[in-house]
Amino acid sequence: MKKSYIAVFDSGVGGLNILESLIKDFPSENFIYLADEEFFPYGVKTKEELENRITKIAIKLASMNVKAIIIACNTASANSHHLFNIIDTKVIEIITATAKYAEKNSINKKIGVWATNATINSKKYQEALSNVLACYPVKASDLVELIENNKLEETIPFVLKHLDEIKDADSLILGCTHFPLLKDIIRNINPKLNLISSNIPVSIALKEF
DSSP, rough: OOOOEEEEEEESSTTTHHHHHHHHHHOOEEEEEEOOOOOOOGGGOHHHHOOOOOOOOHHHHTTTSSEEEOOHHHHHHTTTTTGGTOOOOOEEHHHHHHHHHHHHOOOSSSSEEEOHHHHHHHHHHHHHHHTEEEEEEEOGGGGGGHTTTTOGGGGGEEEEEEETTTOOOEEEEEEEGGGGGGGGHHHHHHHTTTEEHHHHHHHHHHOOO
């Protein structure tokens, strides 16, 4: 059977930003998108819960004979490394790609990371950014459900608090697929901050594959 689809999966609607970019960058490819809203939110689940859920989803997608599985969710990516020993399908997780891109594009090599509590607790971004001068990891699960429910105005107090936590960073990794929806709010507060989402890094990784 010809492998004719690329699968993109996220915990909710946030990964649609990445899907939109991939469709533009790969117009001749076909995509399947899986939003795991039944298990949402991922960021407050235990490592065991996440690994079990991700394994179940990856095996299901692999059974559909896809060419590649893109894990658009940062929390899922942080708990996905066991998949390489379970399925033969190519898996692209976005943390490594995004961290590499951020390091290349930061001028002062001081980078903030906003991500879910589970992603920050996994230390995957911290490890991927171990060569920069400073990494400021921020637990920002308090933003996710507000964004998912389209309550963007209510995020402003949390955005202000989390911006204070990244100190002198010149770049901020939006380490959850929901967070690019806050770009306008962040830029109104700090227009000089280099905001890095995973769209471009994922496209680069997929092109390399």
